[in-house]
Amino acid sequence: MERGSGRGSCALLFMGNLSLRQLEWTGPDGNGINSDIRVPISHRDSLPGLSLDQIIHVKAGTLSKPTLWAEPGPVIPYGSPVTLWCQGTLEAQEFCMYKQQKRVLWKTQTKWNPRDKVKFSITRMTEHDAGRYYCYYIRFTGWSDPSDSLHLVVTGSFNKPSLSALPSPVVPSGGHVTLQCGSGQGFGRFLLTKEGDHRFYKHLDSQSQPSGRSQAMFPVGPITPIHRWTFRCYGYYRDRPHMWSHPSDPLELLVSGESGKPSLLTKQGPIVASGQNLTLQCRSDVGYDRFALHKEGGQDLLQSLVLQPQAGLSQAHFPLDTESSSHGGRYRCYGGYNLSSEWSAPSDPLDILVAGHLPDRPSLSVVVHIGPRVASKGTVILRCQSQSSRDTFLLSKEGTADPPLHLRSKRQARPFQAEFSLSPVTLANGGTYRCYSSNSSSAFLLSHPSEPLELLVSGESGKPSLLSQQGPIVASGQSLTIQCRSDVGYDRFALHKEGGWDLPQSLVLQPRAGLSMAHFPLGTVSSSHGGRYRCYGGYKLSSEWSAPSDPLDILVAGHLPDRPFLSVQPGHNLASGENVTMLCQSQSPRDTFLLSKEGVANPPLCLISKHPAEQNQAEFSMSPVTSAHKGTYRCYSSHSTSPFLLSLPSDPVELLVSGEGALTLSC
Numbered sequence: 102m103e104r105g106s107g108r109g110s111c112a113l114l115f116m117g118n119l120s121l122r123q124l125e126w127t128g129p130d131g132n133g134i135n136s137d138i139r140v141p142i143s144h145r146d147s148l149p150g151l152s153l154d155q156i157i158h159v160k161a162g163t164l165s166k167p168t169l170w171a172e173p174g175p176v177i178p179y180g181s182p183v184t185l186w187c188q189g190t191l192e193a194q195e196f197c198m199y200k201q202q203k204r205v206l207w208k209t210q211t212k213w214n215p216r217d218k219v220k221f222s223i224t225r226m227t228e229h230d231a232g233r234y235y236c237y238y239i240r241f242t243g244w245s246d247p248s249d250s251l252h253l254v255v256t257g258s259f260n261k262p263s264l265s266a267l268p269s270p271v272v273p274s275g276g277h278v279t280l281q282c283g284s285g286q287g288f289g290r291f292l293l294t295k296e297g298d299h300r301f302y303k304h305l306d307s308q309s310q311p312s313g314r315s316q317a318m319f320p321v322g323p324i325t326p327i328h329r330w331t332f333r334c335y336g337y338y339r340d341r342p343h344m345w346s347h348p349s350d351p352l353e354l355l356v357s358g359e360s361g362k363p364s365l366l367t368k369q370g371p372i373v374a375s376g377q378n379l380t381l382q383c384r385s386d387v388g389y390d391r392f393a394l395h396k397e398g399g400q401d402l403l404q405s406l407v408l409q410p411q412a413g414l415s416q417a418h419f420p421l422d423t424e425s426s427s428h429g430g431r432y433r434c435y436g437g438y439n440l441s442s443e444w445s446a447p448s449d450p451l452d453i454l455v456a457g458h459l460p461d462r463p464s465l466s467v468v469v470h471i472g473p474r475v476a477s478k479g480t481v482i483l484r485c486q487s488q489s490s491r492d493t494f495l496l497s498k499e500g501t502a503d504p505p506l507h508l509r510s511k512r513q514a515r516p517f518q519a520e521f522s523l524s525p526v527t528l529a530n531g532g533t534y535r536c537y538s539s540n541s542s543s544a545f546l547l548s549h550p551s552e553p554l555e556l557l558v559s560g561e562s563g564k565p566s567l568l569s570q571q572g573p574i575v576a577s578g579q580s581l582t583i584q585c586r587s588d589v590g591y592d593r594f595a596l597h598k599e600g601g602w603d604l605p606q607s608l609v610l611q612p613r614a615g616l617s618m619a620h621f622p623l624g625t626v627s628s629s630h631g632g633r634y635r636c637y638g639g640y641k642l643s644s645e646w647s648a649p650s651d652p653l654d655i656l657v658a659g660h661l662p663d664r665p666f667l668s669v670q671p672g673h674n675l676a677s678g679e680n681v682t683m684l685c686q687s688q689s690p691r692d693t694f695l696l697s698k699e700g701v702a703n704p705p706l707c708l709i710s711k712h713p714a715e716q717n718q719a720e721f722s723m724s725p726v727t728s729a730h731k732g733t734y735r736c737y738s739s740h741s742t743s744p745f746l747l748s749l750p751s752d753p754v755e756l757l758v759s760g761e762g763a764l765t766l767s768c
Contacts, residue, residue: 165190166246169198169236171253174299176345177226179257187236187248188218195239200232231255231343252343259286259346262336265400267318271355271435271447277322278354280332283314284346288336291317292345296331307336321354326443330354355395355402355444357435361387362446365394365434371504372454372497372537372547379428383448384416389436392417393444397431406439429455429545452504454495456537458546461489465496465536465551468520480524485536485551486516493539494519495547498532509541523556531558531644557597557637557646563589564648567596567636573704574656574697574737574747579626583634585650586618591638594619595646599633608641631657631745654704654745656695658737661748663689667696667736669754680724685736685751687717693739694719695747698732709741731756 167189177183187196196219223230231254235247262284272278282291288307295301305317315336324330331353335345363385373379383392383405392415394403405417415436421428432451435444468482485494497505508519517538523530533555537547565587575581585594585607594617595606607619617638623630633654638647665687685694697705708719717738723730733755737747 164238164240164242164245167196167236167238167248169234169248169251171251175252176254176256176294179226179228179255181226183223183226183230183253185221185223185234185236185251185253186218187221187238189238189245190240191217193217193238193240196236197238198234198236200234226255228255228258228341228344233343254343254345256335256345257347258341258344259288259336260284261347262286262288262291262334262349264332264334264349264352266352266354269395269397270352270400270402271357271395271433272322272324274326274356274358274443275323277320278324280319280321280334280352281316282319282334282336282349283310283316284336285314286336286346287313288315288346289339290337290342291315291319292335292337293317293319293321294333294335294348296333296351297329324354324356326356326358326441329442330356352400353402355393355435356442357447358443358445360436360443360445361385363387363389363392363434363436363448365432365448365451366502367451367453370502371452372456372495372550373428375426375455375457379421379453381419381421381432381434381451381453382416383419383434383436384414385436385445386414387436387445389415389445390439391437393435393437394419395433395435395447397433397450399430426455426458426546429453429458431545452545454505454537454545454547456547457549458543459489459491459538459540459548461487461491461538462549463487463491463494463536463538463551465534465554467554467556480522481526481530481556483521483523483534483536483554483556484518485521485538486518487538487548488516489538489548491517491538491540491548493541493544495537495539496521496534497537497550498534499553500532505537526558529644531556531646557595558644562638562645562647563587565589565591565594565636565638565650567634567650567653568702569653569655572702573654574658575626575630577626577628577657577659581623581626581630581655583621583623583636583653583655584618585621585636585638586616587638587647588616589638589647591617591647592641593639594621595637595639596621597635597637597649599635599652601632626657628657628660628746630655631660631743633745656705656737656745656747658747659749660746661689661691661738661740663687663691663738664749665691665694665736665738665751667734667751667754669756677727678725680722681726681730681756683721683723683734683736683754685719685721685738687738687748689717689738689748691717691738691740691748693741693744694721695737695739696721696734697737697750698734699753700732705737707744 167187169187172184187198198221234251234253237245237247262282265281267279267281280293282293291305291307293303303319305319307315307317309315331351333348333351335348337345363383365381365383367381369379381394383394390407392405403419405419407415407417430453432453433447435447437444464486466484468484483496492510494508495505506521508521510517510519533553535550535553537550539547565585567585569583571581585596592609593606605621607621609617609619633652635649635652637649665685668684670682670684683696692710695705695707706721710719733753735750735753737750739747
């Protein structure tokens with residue numbers, strides 16, 4: 102090999118700071134001759150050569166132009182190897198390669214071993230190797246035409262841009278989409294490529310944004326399911342068109358079709374707490390062997406293969422790791438086959454709501470009804486209130502996968518609230534409810550949940566009975582247990598206090614002789630125990646409850662400090678059939694009086710005082726007197742505003758019947 106000069110010489114241009122290039126001549130027999138060409142860097146510019154214009158000027162003959170290509174391709178990551186091939190006709194005596202019309206430096210004589218192609222290897226791609234390349238060859242008849250230009254690009258010179266699909270990476274078959282490539286590095290141009298298609302290159306000038314970012318919008322379509330649609334984009338500067346950035350992350354478009362849609366659900370339910378593990382499940386009876394999950398507004402398409410379809414049901418799990426506010430949103434999934442690029446129609450949407458993101462905790466209560474019990478086919482209104490400024494409220498029933506009910510607040514003043522009406526109420530409405538507050542601007546981020554409220558829907562089945570072993574009047578400090586029982590054979594009971602929110606439940610452990618019962622120990626009596634109680638019977642495998650028992654009023658004696666006086670009129674000696682009046686009087690202002698007979702479970706007689714306020718008394722008439730009235734009586738005073746809180750008892754008065762028709766009263 103020798104330095105070339107004039108017609109008949111061929112040269113190879115050296116680029117960058119590399120002093121070694123290798124030419125391998127390959128012929129039809131497959132044998133090759135390697136020739137190392139070494140050039141001192143300091144002497145390169147002094148070497149003679151020919152420019153492209155000179156080559157074209159001196160060429161002769163009608164030789165066909167050669168073919169120039171790169172392996173593995175013309176776009177090479179920084180530091181990776183690449184091989185350039187130049188192929189002419191058989192018995193070519195010399196090959197030449199040059200870059201961007203610069204001076205040719207060396208020639209290679211091959212008259213003793215003609216070949217049809219040569220390869221030029223770059224072992225480590227840098228920015229100095231990037232550019233536009235040509236090659237030509239020489240035969241005895243003259244120079245060939247130059248090959249078509251090969252643009253050799255190096256990637257990785259700058260940080261990667263971002264690539265997103267507008268409005269979504271999910272595109273119906275035949276639809277169009279806009280791909281947005283953007284960066285904060287101020288690139289002058291952007292390039293969009295499609296994986297698997299080396300002919301797909303779209304260049305666009307960038308557009309500056311007020312934020313300082315530059316971007317380009319690439320329209321793509323129509324999108325069909327014939328092949329995969331996976332894209333990357335690059336950024337570069339106009340004065341360095343062969344030096345590109347790192348590629349963006351790949352963006353795959355999902356082409357949805359019309360086939361059977363799968364279903365999407367989560368075992369945790371649609372409302373999850375921060376820090377909770379979250380897994381979404383996509384399944385179908387169509388028999389798909391892969392699924393994809395998409396979050397509305399997101400660019401990622403999570404895919405999962407179906408490993409072992411069972412009983413005609415295929416499914417895939419998508420674990421989203423520990424729950425955070427970023428997981429809140431609307432999801433859909435798609436089914437597909439490995440050998441096809443088409444996907445199914447989307448599943449129905451699944452909204453994932455993150456509770457606890459907002460610091461407040463609303464309250465949940467029942468409107469109109471006294472307590473959380475409602476009869477079947479009735480109406481109940483549940484009110485959710487927040488002291489924080491909220492415009493959206495959600496009502497959720499525990500143990501169901503149904504999405505919560507949403508309502509916008511109709512009030513602008515405190516408290517912020519919404520009312521959920523359930524009408525007509527069915528047995529399916531029974532259960533435990535919680536409510537949440539939110540803002541419409543961040544609809545998937547919720548407050549902490551309210552305290553639970555259990556709604557008990559009573560049916561038409563046989564009502565149980567409710568009683569207290571201590572009787573309806575109990576004293577402060579006394580232990581109180583209430584018993585609910587029935588001959589229907591229920592295996593659980595629930596106790597409800599009118600105006601209260603708790604519904605204590607108790608299982609029946611050992612039903613006896615067709616009688617089922619449960620005890621509800623309420624602890625040491627205090628004023629809070631006073632009230633009206635009912636109980637319900639039910640079955641563990643059913644959400645239905647019985648009709649309510651008759652009410653049981655628990656009255657707490659001793660809450661008021663006074664002690665009334667009980668007397669009998671007109672006297673102590675009365676015959677059977679005569680009239681008797683028992684007078685209960687109090688020295689304190691009272692408007693309600695009760696007369697109780699010891700040893701019976703019947704509720705006490707109750708009277709509102711009809712006398713002037715200063716007299717504070719009530720008269721209980723018994724007419725006609727019989728032997729059933731025999732017993733010991735006491736009376737109590739109270740206020741109609743707090744009817745379950747009584748005074749201390751009066752001293753006892755005993756009614757005695759001696760002989761037929763004879764009645765004796767003693768104090």
